[in-house]
Each structure stands twice: as C-alpha cells, then as structure tokens.
Amino acid sequence: MRKLLFSITLLITLSNFGQSKGDSNTSDEKVVFVKKNSRHLINKNSELLILENNDTLILTKRYIPKFSYPKFSSKKEKNRFKFRYSYIAFGSFNNKYSKNNFPIRQWNVPIKVYIDKSFSKENSIRIENFIKSFSVLEIPNLEIELVKNKNTANYYITTTNEILKVLDEKKLDQYSDERIKNRYKDNANYYLKNDANFNIYSCVLKVNPSTFIDKNNIIKKVKIRFFGSLGRFYPTMYQKGSLLDTKYINNDTISTFDINVLKSHYNYIYPYKVDFNLFKIIEKK
Amino acid sequence: MKKIITYIFIFLFFVGYSQKHEHKTDTIRKIYVPLKQYKKNYTKQLTKEDTLNFKFKDNDTMVMVNQYLHKGVYVPYEYKDSVFLKYYKKIAFNHDNGKFSFDTKMRYWKKPIKIFFSKNVSKNVQRELMRFASEVSSDIDSLNISRVNKLEDSNYVVYYKGGFEYEPRMHNYKNSSFYVYWNGKNQLYRNTIRINTDKEFSEILIINEVKKLFFQSLGRFKLIDEFECENYFADCHSKNKNFSKLDLEILKYHYSYGICKGTDLLTFEEQHAQAKETLKLHNHKVNFIHTE
Numbered sequence: 397m398r399k400l401l402f403s404i405t406l407l408i409t410l411s412n413f414g415q416s417k418g419d420s421n422t423s424d425e426k427v428v429f430v431k432k433n434s435r436h437l438i439n440k441n442s443e444l445l446i447l448e449n450n451d452t453l454i455l456t457k458r459y460i461p462k463f464s465y466p467k468f469s470s471k472k473e474k475n476r477f478k479f480r481y482s483y484i485a486f487g488s489f490n491n492k493y494s495k496n497n498f499p500i501r502q503w504n505v506p507i508k509v510y511i512d513k514s515f516s517k518e519n520s521i522r523i524e525n526f527i528k529s530f531s532v533l534e535i536p537n538l539e540i541e542l543v544k545n546k547n548t549a550n551y552y553i554t555t556t557n558e559i560l561k562v563l564d565e566k567k568l569d570q571y572s573d574e575r576i577k578n579r580y581k582d583n584a585n586y587y588l589k590n591d592a593n594f595n596i597y598s599c600v601l602k603v604n605p606s607t608f609i610d611k612n613n614i615i616k617k618v619k620i621r622f623f624g625s626l627g628r629f630y631p632t633m634y635q636k637g638s639l640l641d642t643k644y645i646n647n648d649t650i651s652t653f654d655i656n657v658l659k660s661h662y663n664y665i666y667p668y669k670v671d672f673n674l675f676k677i678i679e680k681k
Numbered sequence: 682m683k684k685i686i687t688y689i690f691i692f693l694f695f696v697g698y699s700q701k702h703e704h705k706t707d708t709i710r711k712i713y714v715p716l717k718q719y720k721k722n723y724t725k726q727l728t729k730e731d732t733l734n735f736k737f738k739d740n741d742t743m744v745m746v747n748q749y750l751h752k753g754v755y756v757p758y759e760y761k762d763s764v765f766l767k768y769y770k771k772i773a774f775n776h777d778n779g780k781f782s783f784d785t786k787m788r789y790w791k792k793p794i795k796i797f798f799s800k801n802v803s804k805n806v807q808r809e810l811m812r813f814a815s816e817v818s819s820d821i822d823s824l825n826i827s828r829v830n831k832l833e834d835s836n837y838v839v840y841y842k843g844g845f846e847y848e849p850r851m852h853n854y855k856n857s858s859f860y861v862y863w864n865g866k867n868q869l870y871r872n873t874i875r876i877n878t879d880k881e882f883s884e885i886l887i888i889n890e891v892k893k894l895f896f897q898s899l900g901r902f903k904l905i906d907e908f909e910c911e912n913y914f915a916d917c918h919s920k921n922k923n924f925s926k927l928d929l930e931i932l933k934y935h936y937s938y939g940i941c942k943g944t945d946l947l948t949f950e951e952q953h954a955q956a957k958e959t960l961k962l963h964n965h966k967v968n969f970i971h972t973e
C-alpha cells in the first residue's frame with residue numbers, strides 16, 4: 397500500500413514536470429543538419445551529429461579506412477612500390493619536395509566512355525578494346541564501361557585540330573625553360589572536372605592527329621592519357637612497361653604495376669580531401 | 682498510519698501544484714508601447730485614465746494599449762537552434778571572395794522566377810530543370826517558379842555557350858556559371874545560367890550542372906563542405922544527388938518570413954540574439970513585421 401501511494405505521488409510529480417516542459421516555446425526545436433565526412437574532422441577525431449526521423453540526434457564517429465596495398469612477394473618490393481605510388485599519386489616522394497601538396501583525385505562515379513566518331517574505324521576499335529580490358533581487372537570502386545550514346549557519357553574521347561597546351565599559360569614563369577620547351581605543347585591531353593573533395597566526375601580527352609608523325613602513336617598516346625586521367629597520375633621514369641613510364645612502348649596488356657597502382661588508388665573513395673600529409677596518416681593506420 | 686497520511690498529504694500538494702500551474706497559463710495580456718511610438722502610430726488622444734496606467738521602463742514612458750499597431754504583415758519568429766543557424770549562415774551569407782564580413786547580405790527572390798530557355802537547350806534539359814524547380818518550390822509559399830516562352834516575359838535565362846550571349850559578362854567564362862542581379866533591398870531580380878557545352882558535353886552532365894547552378898541561384902548560396910554530397914547544399918558531386926529534407930529545411934527557412942529578409946550578417950545575429958533572449962527570459966511571442 398505504502399509503495400503504491402509513493403509510486404502514484406512520484407508519477408504525478410513527473411507528469412507535471414513533463415507538461416510544463418512541453419508547453420515551453422523551445423520544445424519543438426529541431427536540429428536539421430548533417431555534418432559528416434568533413435575533412436576538418438579527420439585529425440580532431442571529432443564526433444558528429446546526423447539527422448534521423450527529423451528530430452533525433454545520433455553521435456557517430458567518422459570513418460577512416462584501413463589502407464591496404466596489394467600483396468607483394470617481398471617487403472622490399474612492397475616498399476619500392478609504396479615509394480613509387482606515392483610519387484604517381486602526389487607527384488612527390490616526400491612532403492618536403494611537394495610544393496603544391498595536391499590532393500588525391502579519384503573518380504567517385506562509374507566512368508562511361510564515349511568515343512567520338514571522328515576517329516578512324518580501326519583506331520576506334522583499338523581504343524574500345526583498350527577500354528574493355530579494364531573491366532576484367534576487377535579493380536574495387538572503379539567501374540569503366542563504353543557507351544554508345546554520347547548523352548549518357550561522362551568521359552569523352554575526341555579528336556581536335558587545336559594546339560593542346562599541357563602547362564597553364566598563366567603559370568609559365570614558374571617552370572624551367574627546358575620544361576616549357578619539352579612539355580608546353582602536346583598532341584593529346586585530358587581535362588578533368590572534379591568537386592571540392594577532388595573527386596572526379598567528368599573528363600574530355602582530346603587528341604590532335606595532325607601533330608603525329610607516326611600515326612601508330614595516336615593509340616599509344618590515347619592509352620597513356622586515359623590511364624593518367626584515372627587519377628591525374630604523374631608520369632615516372634623508373635617503371636618499364638607501365639603506361640605511366642615516360643618512355644612507354646605500346647603494349648597490348650596492362651602491366652601488373654599499373655594494376656597495382658589502380659588497386660591502391662581505388663582502395664577506398666575518400667569523401668574528403670586527402671593530401672600527402674593526410675595520406676601518410678591513413679597509410680600508417 | 683502516520684506515514685500513509687504524509688504520502689496522501691504529498692499527493693494532494695502535487696495535485697494542488699498542478700492545478701495552480703494550469704491556472705497560471707490563463708494570463709492577462711497587457712500591451713505597452715513607448716509614448717513616442719504611441720504619438721506616431723495612434724490617433725486616439727490620451728485620456729486621464731490612460732495616464733493612470735502609465736509605466737516607466739528604461740527612462741521611457743510606456744502607454745497601455747489594446748492592440749499593437751504597426752503597418753505590415755506580422756509573422757511569428759521562427760525558432761532554430763544555434764547549430765542549424767551556424768550552417769544556415771555559412772550558406773546564406775556568401776562572403777565576397779570567401780572573406781568573412783558582418784556586412785555580407787543574404788539575398789532572396791521576392792518576385793516570381795520566370796524561366797526562359799534559349800532555343801539550343803534540349804527539351805530533355807528543359808523538362809528536367811522545370812521538374813526540379815517544381816520539386817524545390819512546391820513546399821515553399823513565397824518561392825514561385827514558372828516557365829515562359831518569351832524572353833521579354835522572363836527574369837531568368839538558361840542558355841548554352843556558342844549561341845546568343847544573353848549575359849555578355851559571362852561570354853569568356855571557362856566554366857558553366859550563373860550571373861545574378863539584386864536591388865538595394867537585396868532582392869534578386871534577374872539571373873542567367875550559361876552552360877559551357879565543351880565541358881558539359883553530354884545531357885547527363887548538363888542536367889547535373891544546370892540543377893546545381895539553378896539551386897545556388899535561389900539565394901546566391903555558398904555550397905559548403907560539411908554536408909554529405911547527396912545534398913544540394915554540399916559542394917561535392919554525387920551520383921545520388923537529390924533534393925533532401927535537409928535542403929528543404931534550409932531553403933524553407935531562407936524563404937520563411939519568420940526571419941528578417943535581405944539583412945546583413947550583423948543584423949541577423951543581433952535579431953536572433955534578441956529574439957532568443959526574449960523567448961528565454963519572458964517566454965513572449967516574438968513577431969517580425971514585414972512592411973512590404
């Protein structure tokens with residue numbers, strides 16, 4: 397009996413308090429925002445709030461992926477690859493020498509390639525076969541397919557008569573004379589569009605056939621540029637057989653090194669900006 | 682037995698308290714206005730009876746009135762918590778060159794948006810944009826968007842590079858962009874979207890770009906990096922981009938008359954601080970009066 401009376405009293409007390417709070421003007425406030433995957437959070441290890449059912453706050457931790465390189469036969473080989481991948485993705489072996497500290501660029505949408513009709517039939521087929529060869533590689537988070545309707549494409553390979561400039565004209569004073577001489581103009585180049593997180597969502601690859609002395613090199617150049625556009629990769633002088641090798645010799649197959657580059661690069665699609673410093677933190681995790 | 686009596690006593694005390702609490706909500710409403718304002722807005726001459734009801738507050742003589750008079754539309758203050766406002770401010774107060782300033786203004790469309798498409802804009806793109814415009818504005822009373830067939834009837838033009846340049850200021854822009862005009866009250870009154878088809882080479886890319894630019898132009902918004910990419914207010918790309926509940930909530934608030942329109946950031950901050958303080962201290966109803 398005593399306990400019953402006590403419970404009734406307690407119940408009435410609490411219900412009074414509940415009504416009083418419910419009547420206040422601030423009770424219907426809603427937090428209607430999502431703060432997730434912000435690049436600012438990664439080093440602070442902050443918690444974040446997300447919206448659910450219009451008025452529920454949930455605290456959740458930001459996801460930092462565990463980075464994994466492909467398997468190698470020896471540690472030495474793996475270290476060599478890590479060193480080279482770092483250069484290919486960031487243009488730097490070491491942060492000390494990276495002036496710009498450009499972030500990683502990744503495609504975060506399936507790549508839908510349309511090849512312009514201006515290519516000869518033979519070249520068109522050769523490019524198609526090259527593009528198709530990516531589908532058997534099974535790179536996680538990277539989808540590449542050919543489309544026949546230009547309006548559904550986000551990657552356009554086309555020919556042009558314009559002079560293609562590799563270096564930004566406004567920044568020419570930043571480059572050496574030799575580099576300007578060698579790299580200012582090219583016979584093929586790609587133009588990526590990326591968002592604020594440096595995720596790529598479209599590309600135009602242009603080739604100027606009239607600038608090729610040996611027409612067989614057109615396909616070679618398309619292949620080199622296409623591969624580079626999969627992550628705005630920097631070319632290297634130290635990897636024979638790779639599409640990133642500055643002295644690439646046309647090859648029908650994609651090298652193991654190149655496959656490993658793609659596997660490492662598309663290990664995880666970062667929904668935030670990842671520069672060299674941040675990558676080193678992720679790599680060690 | 683004594684204890685039982687004590688519990689019954691406690692029980693009755695709380696019932697009594699509860700009734701008293703309910704009774705307290707039947708408040709007598711008295712409205713006071715400063716004497717200066719009374720003379721300005723009220724035609725009725727003050728009587729002796731009125732002077733008996735005078736009150737003094739902050740060196741001002743307050744006159745009791747039956748109704749608060751002010752020309753304009755009364756809209757109750759729309760409460761939002763500080764976290765919401767933090768993100769709203771980042772979006773609505775788009776600082777020039779990203780340089781923070783309390784003078785930065787929020788901008789909005791007062792008049793209905795009337796969209797004209799240039800001839801080279803494909804039917805599919807036109808249809809997709811109008812469908813999106815309808816989705817975005819359907820739950821917002823003060824945002825009206827329609828399509829017009831004559832340029833002279835429009836205040837919003839969508840066109841592609843390579844045809845007639847409807848906005849000469851954008852003729853040499855490398856990227857697809859929009860150019861918006863506003864008046865002294867920070868009301869947007871004209872906009873142009875120019876699509877660079879060299880970069881947006883397919884319909885799917887044009888549709889994504891035109892929707893993004895259109896959405897931004899609804900308040901010359903700054904897209905931010907704190908939201909998931911699926912939201913239109915996020916500055917990143919997603920294949921699953923959609924007009925989310927979060928987008929709607931922010932856009933609705935931007936077009937809500939429960940806040941002051943076209944103000945600078947400092948005024949916005951001050952008004953919110955004042956309104957929240959009033960709510961907290963006195964639990965008073967706060968109204969915004971829109972005089973136009």
